Amino acid sequence: MRAIQFTRTGGPEVLEDVDLPTPEPRPGQARVRHEAVGVNFIDTYHRTGLYPVKLPCVPGGEAAGVVEAVGEGVTAVKVGDRVAYSGGFGAYAEANCVPADRLVKLPDGVDARLAAAILLKGMTTEAFVRRTYPVKAGETVLVHAAAGGVGQIMTQWLKAIGAEVIATVGSPEKAALVRELGADHVILYRQQDVAAEVRRITGGKGVPVAYDSVGKDTFEGTLASLARRGLFVSFGNASGPVPPFPPARLAAGGSLYLTRPTLFDYVVTSEELADSAAAVFDMVSSGRIRIEIGQTFGLADARAAHEALEGRNTVGASLLIP
Incomplete structure (x- = not known):
């Protein structure tokens, strides 16, 4: 599969377009074939070393697509399910294996691009305005x-x-x-x-x-x-x-x-994750929140996506399309 990887920290130039083996799901995991990948500021912090990571690293913690394989013991999802996830690494790739209990099933009316554009940012908003400080x-x-x-x-x-x-x-x-x-x-x-x-x-x-x-x-x-x-x-x-x-x-x-605060301290359990995602999808489906996907890039153009993000030349969400 194609993936974006960095073997040293630094500027956007350290991002490399590489060919890696397609991962096989371990027990408790599911492999998601990506249709859209979210680009977030935290990805640049990992790339620069501001937030230390283990090298080599395939960055990215947000993507949406279809389950194409499951590991032993997985019952939360099945092959063919439309899902999204937020957290971890490995999203800057055509596919990724993630813990099945961290996958969110997409409701009708929410496609992969919308899910990849909103899940991390939407749950971050939900946590901060409802729980970090319950705004009235x-x-x-x-x-x-x-x-x-x-x-x-x-x-x-x-x-x-x-x-x-x-x-x-x-x-x-x-x-x-x-x-x-x-x-x-x-x-x-x-x-x-x-x-x-x-x-x-x-x-x-x-x-x-x-x-x-x-x-x-x-x-x-x-x-x-x-x-x-x-x-x-x-x-x-x-x-x-x-x-x-x-x-x-x-x-x-x-x-x-x-x-x-970080989002991941607010979605520790499967129940917290499901509740947060449901609140986000409800806000979108009800029309109370409109999502603008301001710019999309091919997977191989991840460097350009990071340059635009760090240069504050983006509006709304940014996506990589494998």
Whole structure:
């Protein structure tokens, strides 16, 4: 099978198009023939070594397709089932073997491309806005990078539950997009003082929760945007990792909280995984969330996909098509 692999960490140039043996499922596993593969920022963190991985590595943890073989003892899925998964490695390939109990069956009306575009980002949103901080109707929330893959879903999800959304984006074009998605206020974070705008919008109070996937460039502005006892949800490093800081900064900002959640701590059991995925698919099928697949690449063009993602030249979800 064709796959993308890296044997050393570094820039997008370390991604190589290779021919690897098609894996055979071990007991408890199923082999999925991929129809679409999700491209996510975490893939770039693995490639650069920011998040250490075992080498050689076939990156990617999100894909959708059809079960074509099952290992001993598998009863959760069968050959021919339409499925998707999120987590682990090996998705940048034509096929992958994954634990069968981590597969999500796709409901009618959700095709492979849609599933690969939304599963990881959608469940991330579900976990963060329903469980990391249960956002309530009427609350004002700050969402950074609102035109990105998670940002678009999060903006729409928050609006669907009645929150007021302050969105930050990097260009007027992206500002127009997030306004269409329902954002109540849009800040161009490269041109405007984010914290000053948030304070103006909230009458000086700040927001009870801020979702920040950008990292280093937005860290100070996010801290300064929070209300007393506000929660800083840091979940990405698009501009680089957040620099070290003394915990006393949180006290000085108003007894603030800081959390660094990952989706996989919220879908530990099969029941949690199924519940989260069901909530995501319900939001999509009901029309409350619209998914934009902004760009697709051939599997062999994974390097170009990473260059576009890291250059912040993408809108919505990005896919590799084997």
